[in-house]
Amino acid sequence: xxxxxxxxxxxxxxxxxxxxxxxxxxxxxxxxxxxxxxxxxxxxxxxxxxxxxxxxxxxxxxxxxxxxxxxxxxxxxxxxxxxxxxxxxxxxxxxxxxxxxxxxxxxxxxxxxxxxxxxxxxxxxxxxxxxxxxxxxxxxxxxxxxxxxxxxxxxxxxxxxxxxxxxxxxxxxxxxxxxxxxxxxxxxxxxxxxxxxxxxxxxxxxxxxxxxxxxxxxxxxxxxxxxxxxxxxxxxxxxxxxxxxxxxxxxxxxxxxxxxxxxxxxxxxxxxxxxxxxxxxxxxxxxxx
Amino acid sequence: xxxxxxxxxxxxxxxxxxxxxxxxxxxxxxxxxxxxxxxxxxxxxxxxxxxxxxxxxxxxxxxxxxxxxxxxxxxxxxxxxxxxxxxxxxxxxxxxxxxxxxxxxxxxxxxxxxxxxxxxxxxxxxxxxxxxxxxxxxxxxxxxxxxxxxxxxxxxxxxxxxxxxxxxxxxxxxxxxxxxxxxxxxxxxxxxxxxxxxxxxxxxxxxxxxxxxxxxxxxxxxxxxxxxxxxxxxxxxxxxxxxxxxxxxxxxxxxxxxxxxxxxxxxxxxxxxxxxxxxxxxxxxxxxxxxxxxxxxxxxxxxxxxxxxxxxxxxxxxxxxxxxxxxxxxxxxxxxxxxxxxxxxxxxxxxxxxxxxxxxxxxxxxxxxxxxxxxxxxxxxxxxxxxxxxxxxxxxxxxxxxxxxxxxxxxxxxxxxxxxxxxxxxxxxxxxxxxxxxxxxxxxxxxxxxxxxxxxxxxxxxxxxxxxxxxxxxxxxxxxxxxxxxxxxxxxxxxxxxxxxxxxxxxxxxxxxxxxxxxxxxxxxxxxxxxxxxxxxxxxxxxxxxxxxxxxxxxxxxxxxxxxxxxxxxxxxxxxxxxxxxxxxxxxxxxxxxxxxxxxxxxxxxxxxxxxxxxxxxxxxxxxxxxxxxxxxxxxxxxxxxxxxxxxxxxxx
Numbered sequence: 001x002x003x004x005x006x007x008x009x010x011x012x013x014x015x016x017x018x019x020x021x022x023x024x025x026x027x028x029x030x031x032x033x034x035x036x037x038x039x040x041x042x043x044x045x046x047x048x049x050x051x052x053x054x055x056x057x058x059x060x061x062x063x064x065x066x067x068x069x070x071x072x073x074x075x076x077x078x079x080x081x082x083x084x085x086x087x088x089x090x091x092x093x094x095x096x097x098x099x100x101x102x103x104x105x106x107x108x109x110x111x112x113x114x115x116x117x118x119x120x121x122x123x124x125x126x127x128x129x130x131x132x133x134x135x136x137x138x139x140x141x142x143x144x145x146x147x148x149x150x151x152x153x154x155x156x157x158x159x160x161x162x163x164x165x166x167x168x169x170x171x172x173x174x175x176x177x178x179x180x181x182x183x184x185x186x187x188x189x190x191x192x193x194x195x196x197x198x199x200x201x202x203x204x205x206x207x208x209x210x211x212x213x214x215x216x217x218x219x220x221x222x223x224x225x226x227x228x229x230x231x232x233x234x235x236x237x238x239x240x241x242x243x244x245x246x247x248x249x250x251x252x253x254x255x256x257x258x259x260x261x262x263x264x265x266x267x268x269x270x271x272x273x274x275x276x277x278x279x280x281x282x283x284x285x286x287x288x289x
Numbered sequence: 290x291x292x293x294x295x296x297x298x299x300x301x302x303x304x305x306x307x308x309x310x311x312x313x314x315x316x317x318x319x320x321x322x323x324x325x326x327x328x329x330x331x332x333x334x335x336x337x338x339x340x341x342x343x344x345x346x347x348x349x350x351x352x353x354x355x356x357x358x359x360x361x362x363x364x365x366x367x368x369x370x371x372x373x374x375x376x377x378x379x380x381x382x383x384x385x386x387x388x389x390x391x392x393x394x395x396x397x398x399x400x401x402x403x404x405x406x407x408x409x410x411x412x413x414x415x416x417x418x419x420x421x422x423x424x425x426x427x428x429x430x431x432x433x434x435x436x437x438x439x440x441x442x443x444x445x446x447x448x449x450x451x452x453x454x455x456x457x458x459x460x461x462x463x464x465x466x467x468x469x470x471x472x473x474x475x476x477x478x479x480x481x482x483x484x485x486x487x488x489x490x491x492x493x494x495x496x497x498x499x500x501x502x503x504x505x506x507x508x509x510x511x512x513x514x515x516x517x518x519x520x521x522x523x524x525x526x527x528x529x530x531x532x533x534x535x536x537x538x539x540x541x542x543x544x545x546x547x548x549x550x551x552x553x554x555x556x557x558x559x560x561x562x563x564x565x566x567x568x569x570x571x572x573x574x575x576x577x578x579x580x581x582x583x584x585x586x587x588x589x590x591x592x593x594x595x596x597x598x599x600x601x602x603x604x605x606x607x608x609x610x611x612x613x614x615x616x617x618x619x620x621x622x623x624x625x626x627x628x629x630x631x632x633x634x635x636x637x638x639x640x641x642x643x644x645x646x647x648x649x650x651x652x653x654x655x656x657x658x659x660x661x662x663x664x665x666x667x668x669x670x671x672x673x674x675x676x677x678x679x680x681x682x683x684x685x686x687x688x689x690x691x692x693x694x695x696x697x698x699x700x701x702x703x704x705x706x707x708x709x710x711x712x713x714x715x716x717x718x719x720x721x722x723x724x725x726x727x728x729x730x731x732x733x734x735x736x737x738x739x740x741x742x743x744x745x746x747x748x749x750x751x752x753x754x755x756x757x758x759x760x761x762x763x764x765x766x767x768x769x770x771x772x773x774x775x776x777x778x779x780x781x782x783x784x785x786x787x788x789x790x791x792x793x794x795x796x797x798x799x800x801x802x803x804x805x806x807x808x809x810x811x812x813x814x815x816x817x818x819x820x821x822x823x824x825x826x827x828x829x830x831x832x833x834x835x836x837x838x839x840x841x842x843x844x845x846x847x848x849x850x851x852x853x854x855x856x857x858x859x860x861x862x863x864x865x866x867x868x869x870x871x872x873x874x875x876x877x878x879x880x881x882x883x884x885x886x887x888x889x890x891x892x893x894x895x896x897x898x899x900x901x902x903x904x905x906x907x908x909x910x911x912x913x914x915x916x917x918x919x920x921x922x923x924x925x926x927x928x929x930x931x932x933x934x935x936x937x938x939x940x941x942x
Contacts, residue, residue, distance in 0.1 A: 158690070165638040185759055 003033035004075040004125065005067030005117075007085065010041050011229035012077055016236075018268030019229050022253035023077050023122065025267070029136055029260055030129055034075070037066035042076075045083035045152055046195030057098065058105045060088030065106075065113040074119045077253065079150025079228035080194060085119035090159050121153055123227050123252065127169060133176050138261035139287045140178030143223055143279065145255075146216040146247070147171055147181050148235070150228030151190050164188075173252065174225055177259035178286075184219035186212065193234035209238045213245045223248045223279055225255050240273045248276045258283050294354040295327035296418050297347045298411060301335035301360035303390055310394040312404040316359070319408045325419055327351040336366050341373045348377050355379075355418040359387040359411045380423030382868065382928055387414035413940035420933045424868035429907055431517040431864055432621040435855045436461065438509055438798055439626035441469020442841060443833025443848040445491050447624045450852030452500035456859055459618060460495065461504045461523055463794060466572035467492055469628055473555060475658035475666075477841055478706040479737030485571055485661075492573040504616065506578060508794075512801045513891075515907040516828030517621050517864050527611040529579035529587070530565070534606035537575035541565045541598035541607065551583045553663075557653045560663030565598050565607075570661050579607075621859040622828045623802065624851045625812060627795035629834040632685025632693070632787040640681065640785055641756045645763055646671055648756055648783040650684075651703055658710055668714045675782035678711055679765045680704045680722040681753040686788030686838075687725060695809045697788030697838040701728045704786045705738050708746045721747045721778055723767050731840060749776075756783055789838040802829050803890055811837045822851040825910070826890075830854050869928040870909035871916050875901045877923030884915030884924060 012019040027034050040059060048056040064085060067074055076082040092099045092115055103112055126133065147170040154164040165188075171181040192198065192208030213235070216224060224247050226232050236249045249272060250258075257267040264283070269276040298320050302308040313331045321329040328351050332340045335358055344356060356379065358370050363386040371381035389407045397403040435451050437444045440462030448460045460467070471477075472492075474484035495501055504523055511522040542548065545563035552558040555568040564583040567575060579587065579598075586592040586609060599607045631652045634642035642648050647670050649657075660666040668674055682704055686697040701724065708720050727748070729738040742748060751770035756763060766777045791810045799806065804824050805813040812835050815823035822830050830851040833844040858864070871884075871892075878901040885893040885902065892908035893915065895901075904915075904924075916926035925931075 163638070186757070 003035060003072055004120070005037055005070070005072040006034035007039055007063065007074045007076045007081055009076060009078040009081040009229055011233050015233055016229060016271070018254055018271055019077055019232065019251045022251060022257040022267045025262055026253045026256045026260065030132055032125065035067070035070070035072060039063050039066060042081040042084040044080055045087055049084070049087070054101070056084070057088055057091065058102050060084050061092060061102045061113040062106060062111060064089060064117065064119065065111060068114055068117050071117065073117050075122050075125060076119065077122050077251070078230055079121070079153040080230045082119065082121040083152025087159060089115070089119050121227070123153065123169065123173065126173065130176060133256065137177050137259045139259050139283060141255070141259050141283060142286050143179045143282060144182050144221050145174055145179045145223050145225045146184055146187070146219065146221040147174060148191065148224055148226045148231055149188070150226065150231045151194060153227060170225070170227060174255065177256060179225070179255070182219045182221050184221070185215040191231040191234045193230050198234060206238055206242060209234055210242055210244065213239065213242070213247065216247055217245045221247060222282065223250050225250050225252055227252050236273050246274055248272065248274050248279045250279070294325055294419050295351055296325050296355050296357060296415055297344070297351060297353040298326055298329040298357045298359065298415060299335055299344055300329070300331040300411070301340070301358065302331065302333050303360060304333065307360070307390050307394040310397055310400055310403045311389060311407045312400060315404050316407050316411060320411050320415070323412065323415055326415060327353060335360050336369055344370070344373050345377045348374065348379055353379070355383040355385065355421050357385045357387060357411065357414045357418050359389045359407070359414065361390040362388050382424040383421050385414050385418040385421060387411050409941050413937045416940040417933050417937040420930070420936055424927055426865040426868050427906060428863045428865055429517045431859055431861050432619045433457065433859045434459070434618070434620045435622045435624065435859060436519065436521050436620040437624045437626060439469070439628055439835065440467030440505065441626060441628045441833060442471040442488065443628065443835070443844045444624070444626035445495055446845050446848035447626060447832050447852045448495055448501055449491065449498065450849050451855050452498045454856045456500060456856065458501045459504060459521070459620065460501055461507050461509055463506070463508050464568060465506045465578040466568050466574070467495060467503070467505060468573065471841060472569060472571070473652060474655050476706060476710060478702045479733040481706070489571045492571070496573045503574065505574060509798060509801065510615065512623070515905070516858070517907070519620050519623060519828065521618055521620060523616045525614045525616060527581070527613050528576070529581070529608055529611045530577045531606045531608045532574070532576050534604045535576045536604055537567070537577065540601040540603070541577055544597040544601035546585060546592060546597055547583060551580065556656045556663050559653060559656055622830065622855040624830050624832050624855060625798060625802070625804070625835050626832040626848065627792050627798055627835040629789040629838065630792045632790050634684060634785050634787055636691050637684055639755045640684065640753070640783070641758070642785060645756065645758060647675070647763060647781060648785065650785050650787045651700065651707065652787065654707055654784050668711060670782050673781065674715055676715065676718055677778070677780050678718055678720045678782045678784065679778055679780040680708060680720070680784045680786055681765065682722065682724045682786040683752055684785040684787045685790070693788065693790065693809070695838070696728060698728070699838060699840050700786040700788055702731070702734055702737070702840065705729070705741045707784065709741050709744060712744050712746060721749060723749055723751065723753045723765070725752050731842065789834055792835070795835055802826055804829065807837070809837065811835065822847055822854055828858060866906055867911065869911045870906055871904050871911065871913065871924050871926050873902050873904055874923040874925065875899065877921050878902055879921050881920060883918050883920060887914045887918050889914070
């Protein structure tokens, strides 16, 4: 059985438990094991890496090394956590001096990072499971969705290896469960949360997300599908603050959970601020139809 | 043996450059004590005439066997002093230079220690000088002919200059016509000369020149040999048209079943041609070529009842049984003028070049402007005259993301020119240029830039980030870095100021000739300032954009420079080889061929009869790799023998 170290990240753990739950359920169905470790905050790639890079590297490396003895690669469900773990991994992989610096600090708590494991975003695991996902699908959801990648999953392309200007993987992944990815204006723009903007410049952050939400609304979508807990939180919470739009927000694992026939409550859809009632109704209708 | 040599040592003050930090008198005093030193003198400027006279006089008076000059870098004055000692009959390789300026006085402050170091350095040079051996140059005959690879404006200019000096030139061009990229341009900046009007007379001169053998639709297959005598094999691709019979009338192309169906490479795919074609009306030679990838008869063995071109040709020139032919010849020198390739705009997906038909590259717009182009010179894009036009500069240049940190040097100005031409053709057009920095450095360029601005072309600093479609319209999103704010412009036409990249075809030529590349992928010149047309391979010269992005005036100047160097070389009956090369001791060589794999110049050849390695003295550049690697120690690197180097090292340890 494939097994990964599960790095849930602060938001999936503390703010949107539905993401954590859906991930566990979906991965269980797929037959992929998830093991838990003593993780801290990732810490965030925008704020922390800009203000205190040394601490960011050391804390990031401490998280990475947790599963090293077991040889398990840490899997994230948030583009932000992925950004940190992957960028720290990349930096240390390519700079022996930084590696020495990090290990000097880690030695103070009797730890050592070897660089033997490789962090991975859950989408990159699921993309290898396309056949299995189709097999597990009980309901063709038939939703029109706006897909949102999360900047740190795609960028910088030199590090992530992704086609950051014209990605199509997430579009393909929602099609597997009968959803229709609707093109909308500036679909690759930032959600406005990252880089400390949500906390530091709340007005700017809301302005950015407002534009994006309006573009999604104009395209006529039933839901926003994301692969990042932080973007997920931004879309859900800011709609309450702005009050202009009302588009349900689904993490990809919640979407798959619905398609696999998991009860919406078990995916904690009722804990979202923007009501998911319409989605649930549509899914029920799709199940019958 | 060593003790029988008399060495003369000459210490230079270099004005105060050396003597400020090094106690020259002390150095003289110490060196004079060495048993093999017959004379040690100092002088203000050893490279001056009196300084050189001092050396010459001393050689004669003391019957010296070797001379050491302690002064600046040998790169500066080794040739000077070698000539000095030669003048009075000493072998120039019995001269040794000790660098006590760059490697001592200039980099130290404490006079005591610097003096001590200078003494060590000079002692070390004396130790080496004791072991120096006289070396003799060999004379090689020079073939009075040249090969020019590439028939763009650089190759054309170089060929004409060499041919006009009375030498035979083989000009090889892979396309059916010479002319290169310049033939694709409409007007040239900043003078707005019609490119064809100034280029075609030169193309015709090439075709008519009695000294130029023009090999179009041909590729260099193999180059061997070295300076003075390169053997070249060129493949003339099958043209399927008899060059002697074809009159260039064009009846064949008009009657071809595929007329107007094949994308014209010359028109950047915007225009269409037949399977039998000339790239453009002014082609030289004006002989038709059949495209074997398109021609129905060549591909499928039949074309209706009979090929229409055959029926149409009145001179019976169509030759379907044509075969490629190898032409072989020898030349004394080679000019590499392989040119550039336009950056592939698909590599910047954010500009949507592959998505939107009204996003085009600079070179494509040139074809739109050209009277012989797909729209007959009318500014029509997708059937409409564009009114809102945006130019984006630095597409594929100054962009680390695509691996091109360099400036392409022509885009700022071709954009200015194209903006001017569009404004002339569409007076009410609203034209904006999004630029990174304006680089209008050439003669008359800044003035042209100012003129274009006065014509109402808007320049906004800061590059574009994205081109996107919304509601059937195209928008360009950019940041104005002077105002510090993002903005968007609607556009009917977006022109990408695509930069220059090395022509991929050049890679093969580079490998054949063992040329080095600079970090930008273009061919590396021997010295960036003082030897910009030479390469490190003797007898091989660079012209035009093969060496790096440049405009037409710079290209023509470099081509003439390369031609002058070629003529300088091939006008000599013979040349002297550099004797500082590797030589094989045949008695010791076991024939393991380790050296052969290492040689970057292909100078090693295995003698099967004797079972030993031989080194071609004309091709060896004296890099020493083989001598260092030889497991049996049977390769000697002349002038840098193991004994000489060890003696030199031991003295400073």
